[in-house]
Amino acid sequence: MNSQIVDPLQGDFPEVIEEFLQHGIMKCIAFNRRGTLLAAGCLDGSCVIWDFETRGVAKELRDKDCVAPITSVCWSKYGHHILASATDKSLTLWSVKNGEKIARVTLQQTTLLARLLPCSSTPTLCLACPLSSAPILVDLNTGSSTVLPVSVSDVGTGLSSHPRNKFSDGSPPFTPTAATFNKHGDLIYVGNSRGEILIVDSKSIKVQAIVPISGGHIIKNIVFSKNVQYLLTNSNDRVIRVYDNLLPQKGAAVELDEMCKVTNEFQGTEKLKAVGSKCLLLFREFQDAVTKIQWKAPCFSGDSEWVVSASANKGEHKIYIWDRSGYLVKILEGPKEALIDLSWHPVRPLIVSLSVAGVVYIWAKEYVENWSAFAPDFKELEENEEYIEREDEFDLFPDTENLKALDINLDEDVDIMTVEKDSAFSDSDASEEELRFLPSFPVPDVPDQQDKCPASSSKLEDSNHSGYPFLVEAEQNGQAILPASSPVEGAGNSAVEDVEGNNGVKRKRKPSAKVLELQDEKGEEKSQKPTIMKVKTTRQTS
Structure with missing residues (x-):
């Protein structure tokens, strides 16, 4: 290039x-x-x-x-x-x-x-x-x-005896x-x-x-x-x-x-x-x-x-x-x-x-974009300039014979193999073996390993340190965190949010039929997520 x-x-x-x-x-x-x-x-x-x-x-x-x-x-x-x-x-x-x-x-x-x-x-x-x-x-x-x-030691020049060039003990600096x-x-x-x-x-x-x-x-x-x-x-x-x-x-x-x-x-x-x-x-x-x-x-x-x-x-x-x-x-x-x-x-x-x-x-360099020039031959003027038109610029039939013909040989072969010398390098012709880029080796993605037993008590105990965001968020909101042996969690409560692996991506579970029925009765939107406390209260009243 x-x-x-x-x-x-x-x-x-x-x-x-x-x-x-x-x-x-x-x-x-x-x-x-x-x-x-x-x-x-x-x-x-x-x-x-x-x-x-x-x-x-x-x-x-x-x-x-x-x-x-x-x-x-x-x-x-x-x-x-x-x-x-x-x-x-x-x-x-x-x-x-x-x-x-x-x-x-x-x-x-x-x-x-x-x-x-x-x-x-x-x-x-x-x-x-x-x-x-x-x-x-x-x-x-x-x-x-x-x-x-x-x-260079030279007798009589006094350079070697200069006080600035030695320490107090005479040793060189x-x-x-x-x-x-x-x-x-x-x-x-x-x-x-x-x-x-x-x-x-x-x-x-x-x-x-x-x-x-x-x-x-x-x-x-x-x-x-x-x-x-x-x-x-x-x-x-x-x-x-x-x-x-x-x-x-x-x-x-x-x-x-x-x-x-x-x-x-x-x-x-x-x-x-x-x-x-x-x-x-x-x-x-x-x-x-x-x-x-x-x-x-x-x-x-x-x-x-x-x-x-x-x-x-x-x-x-x-x-x-x-x-x-x-x-x-x-x-x-x-x-x-x-x-x-x-x-x-x-x-x-x-x-x-x-x-x-x-x-x-x-x-x-900080480049300033200019979108005022819409055509390739358009020129924006910062101040008024006197324009002198050509003799045949506004003629209906301009004199094309006087126009300069383009000297292009269409039959000439185009050389696409020869590398042009770079003016920035004086010896670019001798640098054919130069290492300019390093080959890249793609690294395959490691699949996320999901927890085989997400409902075990040990997983919930270590969840605060393993990156489970829904438990941390529940603690910050003052909500109760149910243990793994809770019957509500064991029944597959629809309000609990599961986490896929440790990448922090949440996956919503499908609400149960009972929850959808209660939402329709109260006129709530189907996309609303009830909390665990709301589910418990609803079951007690029913």
């Missing part, structure tokens, strides 16, 4: 909550590349995969060895695998289609964020950002790990470090507590460039746009910065290596900063100049036209949306539940936000 049909209003942003998803207590969310499936990590260690088209649960991944809360979920490039990190220091790689566990690795520290190598169809290498150490590259097959550098792959995984962008972005070669684990961030504050998030033209950073100084990515999408590591060889006028850290100035260029800064709030889970829209982030204030569910020029266009206010995760749909103008209560809210 063409992207113009999927998203006819390209560039629009969400405005209202359209729906919400709830399954256990979810802690983190992530879309696949097409936005057809939504993965969520739960508090009990399971991963739930939602079919975003039907808004139903397509599959649940559960491991008996992992019952700790999930901290992050990540899809592979073609959607066949999911990587989940948990608070028990584990990394688990799942097969989405089969629901089987492929690999499980236990690290020394809890991982806050894990990302798979994006260029591999069968991922074996991932990037993990622990809670209190430098990011590491982990081989999921062997379990080996490589620590990435977060600083323990702060979470942000890191991410570029599109093809040949470079890793690492942010440190000094306010620097280190560009590291993923093969040689060598720092190739340094990009200093103004202010020198801790970098909490690093996110690439979908088209890899922009890079977003969220710092501890309450400012979101967007940079232009000057490196090419393919062969970025080779291009960066050539820059390092050419730049010879500087040495050491100054050389790395000079190379970094050719990699990233500051484009725009986003902040709330009034409240100076901290930001959480910033990201780009699917078309990279909008920048969205959530407020990190306690108990607030606010989402801020800016355009690329820096103008704040919308503030979305959700329920009074703190927001912990946020994601924009890759193709559609939709946002999903995750609250601290574990509920996923879907924000969509």
Whole structure:
């Protein structure tokens, strides 16, 4: 399906909550590349995969060895695998289609964020950002790990002796470090507590460039746009910065290596900063100049036209949306539940936000219906306009020879097998094996089991806890509940309502001939239901 049909209003942003998803207590969310499936990590260690088209649960991944809360979920490039990190220091790689566990690795520290190598169809290498150490590259097959550098020691620069970068005892600070792959995984962008972005070669684990961030504050998030033209950073100084990515999408590591060889006028850290100035260029800064709030889970829209982030204030569910020029266009206010995760749909103008209560809210565009245009060629005017008619518009016999003939070849064969390339995906021709949907398996309905002995005393004694509504209703109305051994009930009294199974559906019994006769004498309607007390009184008087 063409992207113009999927998203006819390209560039629009969400405005209202359209729906919400709830399954256990979810802690983190992530879309696949097409936005057809939504993965969520739960508090009990399971991963739930939602079919975003039907808004139903397509599959649940559960491991008996992992019952700790999930901290992050990540899809592979073609959607066949999911990587989940948990608070028990584990990394688990799942097969989405089969629901089987492929690999499980236990690290020394809890991982806050894990990302798979994006260029591999069968991922074996991932990037993990622990809670209190430098990011590491982990081989999921062997379990080996490589620590990435977060600083460059240069004598005389004074960077390593900065008081903000050490504790009182001289030890380095323990702060979470942000890191991410570029599109093809040949470079890793690492942010440190000094306010620097280190560009590291993923093969040689060598720092190739340094990009200093103004202010020198801790970098909490690093996110690439979908088209890899922009890079977003969220710092501890309450400012979101967007940079232009000057490196090419393919062969970025080779291009960066050539820059390092050419730049010879500087040495050491100054050389790395000079190379970094050719990699990233500051484009725009986003902040709330009034409240100076901290930001959480910033990201780009699917078309990279909008920048969205959530407020990190306690108990607030606010989402801020800016355009690329820096103008704040919308503030979305959700329920009074703190927001912990946020994601924009890759193709559609939709946002999903995750609250601290574990509920996923879907924000969509609010469309206004207009029923004034009755004909396909009818155009509604908001104000009066001068109309200039055609020369032959009101002629009885218009000049049809001058009309432009439609150039349609009726004999041409229509190709219905070739799939058109989606402009939203640059490599859509290489994604034929992509997993977009999961097969559904219908579950047969379980027949309701009716009670074989509804008149037994044990059933009536336990009826208050087994869901019999007519006994509870009788107690609330102050009516007498007859025991099972009562002769009135044993005679099949017509006023008693029976319940089929435990589903709460009532079934009325046919009134007896005596009751119908009494109703006719008193002029009552036949549909009226007499109570048990009325039946007893009538029998006593008769």
